[in-house]
Amino acid sequence: MSLYKYKKKNSFVIKEIPNIQLLKSLGVCVGLVTMVVSRMPLGGPVLITVGKRQVALGKEIADKILVEEVC
Structure with a gap:
């Protein structure tokens, strides 16, 4: 599921990100x-x-x- 469509306030793990250097510099990986x-x-x-x-x-x-949601 895409992060934008994820509405719950539960924890989730990032599975895939676009190749954008700014995301890496912000710590999003x-x-x-x-x-x-x-x-x-x-x-x-x-x-x-x-x-x-x-x-x-x-x-x-x-x-x-x-x-993906963390169980």
């Missing part, structure tokens, strides 16, 4: 366990946790990041 903090309305960005920080990802990028 395959294997990262994180969660959605908030989602802006009307196609706005998704806010996720990365370590002790929060990172906002636009709809186009978040839609290309594949995630």
Whole structure:
């Protein structure tokens, strides 16, 4: 499922990311366990946790990041 479509506030693991250097520099990488903090309305960005920080990802990028719920 894409990160943008993931609505739950449960933890998930990132399975696949697009080859965008900015994501790597923000700490967003395959294997990262994180969660959605908030989602802006009307196609706005998704806010996720990365370590002790929060990172906002636009709809186009978040839609290309594949995630899987952590049990």
